[in-house]
Amino acid sequence: MAIAALARRIFGSPSDRHVKRFQPNVAAINALEPELEKLSDEELRARTAEFKSQLANGKSLDDLIVPAFATVREASKRVLGMRHFDVQLIGGMVLNNRSIAEMRTGEGKTLVATLSVYLNALTGEGVHVVTVNDYLARRDAAWMGQIYNFLGLSYGIIVHGLTDAERKAAYEADITYGTNNEFGFDYLRDNMKYTRAQMVQRGHVYAIVDEVDSILVDEARTPLIISGPSEDRTELYLTLDALMPIIEEGDFEVDEKHRAATFTDQGIEKLEERLRADGLMKGESLFDIENVALVHHANSALRAHRLFHKDKDYIVRNDEVIIIDEFSGRMMPGRRYSEGLHQALEAKEGAKIQPENQTMASITFQNYFRLYKKLAGMTGTAATEAEEFADIYSLDVVTVPTNLPVQRVDDEDAIFRTAAEKFDAIADLIKQCQERGQPVLVGTTSIEKSEMLAELLRQKNVGTMNVLNARHHEQEAHIVADAGLPAAITIATNMAGRGTDIQLGGNLEMRIEREAEGLEGAERDAKIADIKSTIATDKAKAIAAGGLMVIGTERHESRRIDNQLRGRSGRQGDPGHSAFFLSLQDDLMRIFPVDSMDSMLGKLGLEDGESITHPWVTKAIERAQGKVEARNFDIRKNILKYDDVMNDQRKVIFEQRIEMMDAEDVSETVRDMRHDVVEAIVTKAIPPRSYPEQWQAEQLEAAAKTYLNIEVPVREWVEEEGIDQEIVEQRIRDTADQHAASKAAKYSPEIMRQVEKSLLLQSIDGLWREHLVTLDHLSKVVGWRGIAQRDPLTEYKQEAYELLQALLTNLRELVTTQLSHIELQVRQPEPTPEPDLSQLSEVHIDPLTGENDAEDGTVMGGLTGGATTAGNQALKPIDPKLLVGVSRNAPCPCGSGKKFKHCHGAF
Structure with missing residues (x-):
């Protein structure tokens, strides 16, 4: 420690060296001040267009630091009557240098941000200024927005309760102020939309995070979650379960090796008859697009009855179905089968049916803010967390000296x-x-x-x-x-x-x-x-x-x-x-x-x-x-390692999803999926280097019917001389392609292209939600692998990768099966059904209070993402004096019985 202190006295701290490096720029900005003071307002504003032109002609942002900062300082003097101190100029350079400016309280961080914000907004790609609450977002935008407007730039504000149109307009502005929660939730909501035009954010280029330690350390302990309603499907599970006794041999086929069970045509007819009588089925066929979920849950009920056995695959204890690990024979409480299978088992055993997990999307602040190509922050206190900022966000902390001695x-x-x-x-x-x-x-x-x-x-x-x-x-x-x-x-x-x-x-x-x-x-x-x-x-x-x-x-x-x-x-x-x-x-x-x-x-x-x-x-x-800080950092770092695995997969899925949205025609993707399914079912039925008499011909015919809705005479092909696996695969592929082409001819290629895109996006969303649930359950139990001297993180990575592979396999099979069986009524196709956002809720648990930080008595409003708040209802009239000093968590003085923050205290 003594040696380190001696070195700092001789060479200065890293912050001192940064500050010293910025001093020549400060002198140059000060030298420009007399010249800029002589310009008219119009001439000063015209410098913005001049800077943009210089950027377009090859200059970099670093080349423009001195003239741009000098321009902002002069505009601030004229508009706000506030002149940036020299140390504030240094703070602005720190922000532009992808670092955190640690400036003491009262040093004017809000004004400091305008320097780097203006400079980076010149690119036209958008700058995000992140604050901790709606009040500060509104205040800072309205206050500093005067400078931006004076210089010919636009600004927008993102707060709770805006419609999608208002959000999109705010993000289209040169500078966007908003809260960390809203930026994160908008990213998640965008990745639930079905067309690019409905997305509100336009990218993540540069962000300045105010109170960066509060947002990127304290609040980052808990993820942002968008969850749907716990839809009560108990009656559906019970109805489908009651139909299983009428399903007899010949109504279904079971592949125990691959734990698969499918209905035959005879079984489907029985199901359609009963479901139509019960009023559950829409349209003429069980495979109509409106019945996608019904088919899914019917298959889960069949698997529950024909493939899963009590006291072998699971036990029932305390009215709860508990999975038994097939390798260890141990119970796995807390783990649940996905895709509605666990609910089907609960219905089968008469146990209490637990609602399906309705998490639609989630992300941590760490991984959201690492989306930005360029990130910076400011706060009064960051030095003690410098290691965490450097390790997780690649951000250096630079202590900016005070304007006057403390x-x-x-x-x-x-x-x-x-x-x-x-x-x-x-x-x-x-x-x-x-x-x-x-x-x-x-x-x-x-x-x-x-x-x-x-x-x-x-x-x-x-x-x-x-x-x-x-x-x-x-x-x-x-x-x-x-x-x-x-x-x-x-x-x-x-x-x-x-x-x-x-x-x-x-x-x-x-x-x-x-x-x-x-x-x-x-x-x-x-x-x-x-x-x-x-x-x-x-x-x-x-x-x-x-x-x-x-x-x-x-x-x-x-x-x-x-x-x-x-x-x-x-x-x-x-x-x-x-x-x-x-x-x-x-x-x-x-x-x-x-x-x-x-x-x-x-x-x-x-x-x-x-x-x-x-x-x-x-x-x-x-x-x-x-020591406590180091321990807490290790805990957060370990949690982040697990979330990074999910985040890598999230990026892949979201990128693929956007590609699908942007594509006019996904038929090539659908065809590749169909061919992959053909290859998979042929490989299962025809072992490598086997003779035709060893082929499982009946299984292959059944699989072709189940997944591709085609009849293929594999048993006849077996008799042909010179037949091999490649020939069989090619014949099935050609037959499946012909079946798809006939369907397109029947309903018109344009309609089928819309149906393919719609089914593809819906299938990705459904499987991704189930995947999130499975990963969440896995992360909670994988720690026990440490007892067996295995690294839990390595185990988690490996299993998460295998689960992603299974998701992609399921996606291919699901899309191929639905498209091969689908029957459409000949009418103008309805628009793609959007997720019903009116019932989705936003969740971010405050790590200090344990309360939902994103909740103010609201749910997300409609497809626009607008809010339906308690405050939109008529509030009781009350003397404003009674509201002064009321705690947000105290009962509202109006006597409504609600907390103040959910009533008269709501923004």
Whole structure:
């Protein structure tokens, strides 16, 4: 450690070297400023077209950094009255350099982003700016969008509740602001569409992620999931199960070797008769396109009855069908057969039928953001997670120096024996701060502890305070903006990502928005002048009292969260103070004890209420936090290794799907699938290097009828002299091709091309959903392979690959079988049935609260993806004053019985 510190003193840190490398560009941008100040607005705006022309003629983005950044700085001065500091120019270069800019709170990261956003938007390929919530997306877009519009670029906003048309327009803009959840869900929804025109995103070229540590580390612990309704098909399973006793020998054929069972023509006629009588079958034939799902479940019921046997393949225990591993003979609880087979077994055994898993699509944030060709991020705290950013996202962390020297005083941690002593000391310090007019921000780790501390302060007669939870809300942003008022007390959970500076004396923009709303002309000007005067007076009082006091009630598992809280104080050279109060009863100290801490406190013989404070103690705690961070990183990294396997397969399937959507004619693909099926069934029936009398001719004839709906006289061919496998395969292939050609002639090639494309996409979607379920189950049980000294990840990769191969085989067989049997009514074909998105729900579990972060009382709306929210219904009228300071998870003050975030607090 000493050697590393010495090297940093001599050579500087990697961040120092980056900053030094950018200094010549900063000087060049500053040198352009007098020249650009002389330009008219029109001349300045014309530079955008000039830059685009230069890019088209071969220049690179790096060649344009200096003139483009200088142009943005000048536009910002004219439009917003804000001039980028030199360190902000460096921050913009860091963002353009595929890195994370670590800039302290209050250094103006929102403005920094405009530099790199403008430069990269010149390509016309689209830039995405990612924020943590809808409020910040709207605020930042409207605020910084003034610069883009002034310079002739367009911007859009992606938030919850937009229609597909609105989303598409927002993505078509040069710059798109939105939340991480919405960008991810739009990607998943796009890959559920059936035509390219319905897709809203146009690619993943460049993204800047605000609060990058929150989004790419904290929220990345849980995936984004789009799931469909748990459709109750119990009656269908029971009806099909009840039909199985009437299916006799001759109605079906079984291939035990390949665990396959299919209906004969005689069996199909019986099924059609009963299903038509029960009103379950549509159209004239069981193989009409409307009956695809019915055929699928009928086959599953047949397999359940004729191929799977109780106490051999499965057992029934506690009203649950449990699979028995065919190799080990062990039960595999939690594992379920896919394709509706498990439900068919439950119906057969009279067990409770569990709904099919309805996960339609899922992706982790890690794998979504790695889709971007160029990625960057910004935050106040990233250095402690630098290894994770480098390893998973290939992002370097560059610490950008502050515009003014930091004057905040950071005290060493104070450690008490008990939590009660600790909170008493915190309450006493808060009271002292309030008495001298010093604003206080208290950070807690849970809502319960926030409320407990607030109650303790009330008992000590401490004045008015604001208690906020860790969720984001527009009203909370206003309260945070007032946390710098003299003697203000704000108690909050995790303070990351609120996007609002705590400015001593108050936030001017927020105050103007709140107090000057509706005023115009001289009246508005007078009000603004009054607000500025009040803020200046209050700021002087707050500075005189010592600036913002930040109090941490315990250490978090991650140093980064502690640094986020600490960084709220001392912005832009303001004075400030921070202190952390700990006890041996804190979660971190209990679960990850610091060696000999308890005995050390015991030897010191501390009295009640006394604490120990020493740099060594603080270092020891930080080392413990570092160990916890490393452990959590290893856990996330291991989970990602498994998800990477699924992600590689997801890319393949999604790319193939898009190719199918874009293709005018998929008949060649369908023909290749048909030929592959022919090859497969011939290979099964005719062993290599075998004589004709050894061929399984009857099996081959039955397979040709089942999969290709053709009659082939294989038993006659066996008698021919010189017959071999290749000749048989060619004859079956030719017969199948003729059958397909006759069908196209019957219904017209145009109609068959539409049917082929529709069936292909539907089949891919259905099999992919089942594949997701199977992979999910596999990932949960493969860890047990470690007991047998086998690497679970290697086993998972191998089995996942085999499952993908099986998916592709099933796809070929399913598409070929459906197309060879399908009968169409001669009428104008109906448009491809779209997935019913009105019943799909979006899920992203917040790793801190355990709640659905994507849910606000909504479901996805219609085929447009618009929202049908609780807020669209008539809300009870309520006095707006009652809504101030209400926790998002508290009951709504209107008395509806709903949580505030699902009622009047919903965006």
